Amino acid sequence: MLRRFDMAKRALLAMPRSYSRLAQASPNIATMNDSDKYRQGEILHGFVVEEIGRINEMYLDAIRLTHMKTGAQYLHLNRDDSNNVFSIGLRTTPMNSTGVPHILEHMSLCGSKRYPVRDPFMKMLRRSLATFINAMTGMDYTIYPFSTQNQKDFRNLQSVYADAVFQPFLRELDFLQEGWRLEHTDPNDKNTPIIFKGVVFNEMKGVFNENQWIFAEKLLNLILPSHTYSVCSGGLPLVIPELTHKALKEFHDKYYHPSNSRIFSYGNFPLEDHLKFMDERYLSLSNKIDTTMSIVPSEKRWTAPKREHITCRNDPLAPDPQRQGTFAIGHLCNDITDIQSTLEMNIISELLLKGPNSAFYKSLIESNIGSGFGSLTGYDSHAKDTIFAVSLQGVNPDDFEKIERVYDETLDRVIDQGFEKDHIEAVLHGIEMRIKHQTSDFGINLLFNITPLWNHNGDVIRSLRINDAMDSFVLKIKNDPQYLSKLVDKYLRSNKHRLILTMSPDENYDSKLAAEEENLLKNKLEKLTNDELNEIYNSGQILRADQEKKEDTDILPTLKVTDLKEDVDRYIYNDVQVDGVPLQVSVQPTNNITYYRGILNTRELDTNLKNLIPIFTDVIAKMGTKSHDYRSFDRLCQLKTGGLSFCSHIAEKKDCINTYEEGIFISSYCLDRNADDMWELWTELFNEAQLDDIKRFETLVKSNAGDLSNGIADCGHVYAMSSAAGLISPAGKLKESLGGLEFIGRMKKIAQEKDLSPLLENIREIRDQIMNKIHFRTAINLSEDNKGDVIQGLHGFYGSLNGECNSEAILYTNKQLSGLNESGIHYVMPYATNYTSKAILTVPYNDPDYAPLRILAKLVSSLYLLPEVREKEGAYGSGANISAEGAFTYYSFRDPNSTKTFDTFDKTWEFFESFKLNQRDLDEAKLGVFQKIDAPVAPGSRGMLRFIHGLSDDDVQIQRMRLKDVTIDDVIRVAEKYLKPQTEGIKVGRAIIGPANSDLLERKSENWEVISPEKDN
Structure with missing residues (x-):
């Protein structure tokens, strides 16, 4: 994976970073209890044990230590998980937008004292079995994480990463390559124009291709204007050329010191090996310094709201050219170290924003005043002061004032009426599901979740005790039925630290930006002497020679092919039939969660209907049934499951290049105790899906079209690969038609239609043709404990379905593309x-x-x-x-x-x-x-x-x-x-x-x- 700039402010999650998807352990996992092995005050390889805590809900032990000589902080999470994680984090707080921490992140991985080769990071990508390897610049921190299941690999990567952080070369040639430089368009031709070049320079130009990134950056800068958040840590393209190599080295000297570091490890490898390695190799070589310079102060609260307007580029894929405005109201909320408030504000955020039962969905989305929520919407607990924002995209700029009025009216109504009991229960159920749901990257997600809190010296171990915080919250709302309304009033309605930010396109945006870059380049060149201009050519030649230099990389550690395991991990599956429907059963340690999937084959649909499958998958579970309207059905899904999901499915045949399976993939998961409820919901959806509400349908279609036009620049290479593959491969062509730029362009035209009734009729045709068991095959992963009862419940679901299941479980489509080679x-x-x-x-x-x-x-x-x-x-x-x-x-x-x-x-x-x-x-x-x-x-x-x-x-x-x-x-x-x-x-x-x-x-x-x-x- 290429190292990337990770602008954390865009990840506005439904759960706080210190809680989201943390407790994903299995009760079948046994782990050595390190709370019994170590003692507070004990000294281990230069570290003193500060705190030990058993986190029962995650089946792990947390050990917090401090390096005595440097003050470096260390957190180890001992859990019987083979996918071990290591990271070195540093609080980096730039005070300008030259992108110094971002460029430094790149350069630190370009060679170090122990590994004096060009770009060892990139070379380690192919010398390792890492399950994750990267480096990231956040708004006020930089982290260098990796994960691996191999102990030798762990030590190899730990050595390269630690040396990169604490002993990098930071060569000027690497600064020119990774940061910015002036160079001839053709470095070998002095007569070609001189332009700006550099990896980060071009990266950040690409980042700001996306309007929502422009908006997100500006909101952060404006709502937290007094310190590091007022600048762009990734770097603004027109400011990056102000950075000097000397300033970058000074930044490293200031922030990349062990005293300013936070070192993290996770998994089942021995803690003491990690401590000994870090102490002997790096930490013991340094003395403690004062790190108060990196502390981020709390923002002084405003006494009155503020308003700002910015411009952006025109979006050619916007469904409605007249509705390209973006609107946001942001509030500065609690300090990130107030863990209880962070949890409660996340619950408030879900209640206000998530799903059709939420207040802002009803008032802002269903009113069609905007095409959908913007990417900034939600509660963000990454900065020192947390932010709650509601953003709306696809807005007519004439409606900006109206949106603000609707926003306040919605808050007033919520404060007056409160939240329904089953709505609160649905949100709490979602938290329980996230606690139990297991992923293969548990440790790395845990690191990402705790980093912002730890970065500001929050109590990380306390933050992991989710059950304590949840118990406290439940007690509060029990003792005070108005508690949530009071929180809404405190942090939102009566909060004077409010920013109203609006954005609209300027048809001259790109030309103005290009002119600014041209003027910047012109001013730089005008100040150069002839000798300095000649030096640009010479410097380009030196850099090119360095890039082409043959290097001996034997000094880098590496695994060998002989370190690979001999056989794949094998699991036992049973193929059975339930009421004629094929079912693959896999008994696994799922933490008493049932995972269900199914594939509905769509080969026999007409081509015009196949092109509408993405619309069908987006709306089918969101329009209600004969027994429940869409709000009630969504509430039931949130109360009993992790949601009922649909998406397009295309799977290539393993032995034929022009043959593939096409269909619709369905999935859901639930706590075992709710399996019967999940089967009832699937039964109701398959047999009673209601597709008659044209207004609801229009809302969903236009919201989907608006969402699709965002994020193209962030994933531009993925869309380009899809487009290229669609020109040569039958399966690739179908994928492009159902999810590439071809589909986005089609959705844009559909969203512009004044009457969507014919389209809705087509969606009903898809429902009638495929929502049965004729071409249906399924799979279930579940724990042994409740296997019999869970599978027994499927009889009711499958028995209710129309049609007879085709004995051929998988139907393949065989096509060949004609046309030019x-x-x-x-x-x-x-x-x-x-x-x-x-x-x-x-x-x-x-x-x-x-x-x-x-x-x-x-x-x-x-x-x-x-x-x-x-x-x-x-x-x-x-x-x-x-x-x-x-x-x-x-x-x-x-x-x-x-x-x-x-x-x-x-x-x-x-x-x-x-x-x-x-x-x-x-x-x-x-x-x-x-x-x-x-x-x-x-x-x-x-x-x-x-x-x-x-x-x-x-x-x-x-x-x-x-x-x-x-x-x-x-x-x-x-x-x-x-x-x-x-x-x-x-x-x-x-x-x-x-x-x-x-x-x-x-x-x-x-x-x-x-x-x-x-x-x-």
Whole structure:
């Protein structure tokens, strides 16, 4: 995974970061009780034990320590989980928008005292079996986390990470590459124009391609204006060029000291090994310093609300061009260290905002005053002072004042009427579900959840005791029925620290931004002497030579292919039939939660109906039934389950490249005690789904269309890969039609229709044709304790369904794409950077060439694209992979180039033809592939490869052995066979998402189609 800038303020969760999805343990997990092993005041390898706590709801022991010499804080969470986590965090509080902590995060991982090689972080990505490896810059902290199941791997990564944080080189060449530089467009040609380059510079230009990022950044800056939150920690593109290498090194000296660090470990590896390593290698080498400089003060509260308006770029995919405004009201709430208030405000947030029973959903969404809630909506407990915000997108700017009035009226009504008892119970049930629900990345999520609180010296161990906080809350509302209304009044209605922020598009936004960058560049160049201008060329040559320098990476630690396990993890599944419906049963330690999935085959639907499946999946569970209106049905779902979910399903056949299963995937989960209720809800939905309320339908369709147009820039490379694959693969084409930019464009047109009645009739046709058991297959994961009773309850559900189940459980569709062997599609978008992709159709999963192609993709990414596209050309990311449908796909992310990157993609075979591939390169690529294959699987998800993709344990094991057996000759053979340009019979698709591009006119053989959503407006 490429390291990324993680703007925490956008993750406005339904639960506080110190609570969300924390207690996901299983009662079947036994863990050594470290509360008995260690004693408060005990000294362990230079650390003193400050506090020990047993967290029963998570089946773990928390040990908090302090390093005596430096004051470094250490938290270890001992739990019998093989997926161990380690992290070094630092409180970093910039006072300008040069992006210094963000650029420093990148540079720290570019070589260190113990590992003097260029960019050891990127190289460790392919020398490890890490289940997570990254580094992140938040608004007031920087963290360096990883997780792995292998103890040797843990120590290798711990060594590289600790050295990167405490002993980095911070070379000026790395500053030029990762941060910003002036360089000729062609570094080898002095006559080409000089421009700004740099990985972070281009990354942040890409970040602010997205209007909602612009809005989120500004709201944070304005509502917390007195300290570090008033600036952009990731860096503003027009301010980044103010940063000097000297200032960056000074920032490191100030903040990257052990005294300012918070070190975290989790899992079942021995704590004392971690402590000894950190003390002897790093901490004991330093003395304690004063770290009060990094403390973030509480914001002084306002005496009156404030208003601000900003502008953004036009969104060509907005459903209604006249409704592109965004509105938000934000309130500064409690201090993050007030753990009880944080929990209670999150409950308030869910009550006010989540689902059709919430007050703001009724007043702001169903009134159609906006297309839907904006990304800022919710309660955010990341900053020192927490924020509650309600944001509305798809708004006519003329309605800004009306929205504010409706907002206040809604609060008044809530304060006067309070919340319904079963609504509160539904929210509390959701918290219980999150506590019990297990994921394979429990430890890393736990780190992300506690980091903001710990960063401000909050009581982390107390925050983990969720049951105590919940008991306290329940007692409060029992003793005072008006307690929640009082909280709403205190923190929202009567709170003077209120910001009203509005945003609307400016048709000249991009041209103004481009002019500002041009003027900045011009001013910099005008101040340079001829010698300094010549030095820009020389510096570019030196950097290019450094990037191309051959390095001896043997100094870096690595796992070996022999460290891989021999066999896949195997689980027992039973295939049974219940009332004729196939059911895959997997008994697992699910913590007394039942996980249910099903696939409704849609092969026999007409094509026009298939194109509407995403709309069907979005509305089917949200419009009520004959027995319950949509509000009542949603309330029942929240009270008894984790929700009833629908989504499109396309699964490629493992042995045929043009064959796939198409359908609708359904899922839900519940506490075992509520299984009968869950089956009743599914029974009611399948047999009584009501699709008659046209007003409700219009609300859902327009809200969905508005949501789809957001986030494209954040995932631009994913959309580009989908578009490229859709040009060469039948399964890829269907995926693009049901979830890519093609679908988003179609949704935009649908949302503009004045009468949606014909569309609703089509949705009813889909319901009538597929909501039965004719082509229905299912799976269930559950614990042994209640297996019999839970499965018995399915008889009522399946017995109620119409039709006779087809004996052929899986129906496949076989298609071949006709047309040109090479084609391209360009979506013109008003972005400052590009997202590109090239896809080549190869072979399916079971073909012997698939394994060497997987290895080849890793080699292409690390040996070729990383230095060429990222390091030299400044794209934030680039890589290659092979998808399940056999599409070998290249991509670039936040890329300042477009067609130049395609030229790089096209020269892959030329690179491998001349490159001397060695066994170490091959072994590292294999490790990179096995990172994903050997990643832990949560109990509730075991067996899903088999159920969804038809891959048995034996299929996976055969693939595993083929991967291990891949040779250098195999890699070169498939590279020549599939990647050599103009190879006869090979289908190639290309896609660009980005600004208008006249260069495509010169590439006639690639048969480009240009789509400009802006013209549709």
